[in-house]
Amino acid sequence: MLGNLFLVRTTSDPQKKTARLYEMYPPDRLVVEDTNYYNLGYWEPGCTKLDEAAQALADQVAETAAFKPDDTVLDVGFGYGDQDFHWIDTYGPSKIIGINITKVHIRIATDRARERGLLDRIDFREGSATAIPLPDNSVDKVVALESAFHFDTRADFFAEAYRVLRPGGVLVTADIIPMEGGKPKDDIRSHAIKWIRIMIDDANWYPRKRYGEIMESKGFEGVEVRTIREAVYEPWREYHVRRLQDPTFKTRSSKLFYKMVAVAHRDQDLLAEELKSLDYVLGVARKPVTP
Template structure:
């Protein structure tokens, strides 16, 4: 019960925040990591790439990170900028499995940055990583620094995303690639504020109006930033329903029940109770991987 009250207090504080950047930072401080990652092996924060037989958000989260790396065309010796990197699990996976040369990261949430830095030190990767506190719309790097810029389920927060596109174009080398895994509406005429279910409340409270457009609008903004040949591909069939099934089942998982307070379990079960509404609203949302090239 105490943790639920603390969470409610953080929700109220977040919703009362006027500054959009501070609001997003506080959004990612609402849930205690001890609850968010209870009975889990990783700290992936994305919705995941779900194939038949996958039941673990840890497996699905890493699979989505690898889908993004493949879309961006990661090669050994690439220098990568990961914008909005969360706790950085994907960055360590890319260093391990894609053997990229170096990953830099920008994030507005201090505890995310500190966690990633500490992990890099523990794993002897401090020289191949550079995790910084900063904004996606004013990147603290020189022009032409990176081979790839990526944003794994974070760009929908950026205020506005078009400013991030312009900054990504600036810091990429000629021939470089921007790739995002992102959340947008299937139809740009869908009213963002009409989303009412608890699990999808982030749509109302942490996506700016400027970022609420469909695939065609997304491609237009990439072109407007100077990118060539943008491709915005829906992968919604591999994301939303697998995530919904995992989260719906989580309160009944004995390992989760053993790891958190009973009030947390009850609160999560209540949040996911209205499955018909959740399914209906998921049906209004797209999930895309977008790729664009700097000439």
């Protein structure tokens, strides 16, 4: 794990850096309890577990995109596929295609789809968000659940999403961006979110207004970028405080992983303060029916 961390810090290629980061976190090195979700979650009232919040965030994406039974959905950066299995069960799209650059994600998610008898409806494959391996006008929905900040660049992903969407198709992102006038990215000191300095390129670091402008510049209409940060950051921080005090988490984790999480969340005052500089948004945009 420490060797992978060194490689992440010293790799200049954005795709290799991202793949190496996520190779550090197989399912037994996640903070969730019963699933393999890897996102910050949407913490609805009464929600106490990251598993529930992470699935609620997946619901926010699906409902914003208005998934329908005859949809072909492209999920860009699918992690271990938890949201895709949930979407199939709950919203029933006819087909989900997932692309990812992290081989361990593709392998594990594909094995899980096979075990569930879903290989005819869920297709996990290797592919880049900025060179999507699909024809023009071939999908109804494109979604990126907490992954677009990794893409080199997010603007290029928007252009590719526009290309592969059918006329009238919808793009939805759940994304981490800065607040307008927030603390500079390079000044972040909290270990829990210092990864932002390393993993998010300056080209992808802009606030809500600019986010929408870039979507529009790629040809999208009906663009809306709305913040959901109040339902994300603070409850996510509070969950980690509770999780570190949970003896079952310490028991199921390796000593190294538990120590890494504990060190990352050691200074809660600093983390709470620096989270105020971060926005969390749902971005939605539609490809025009006629050019």
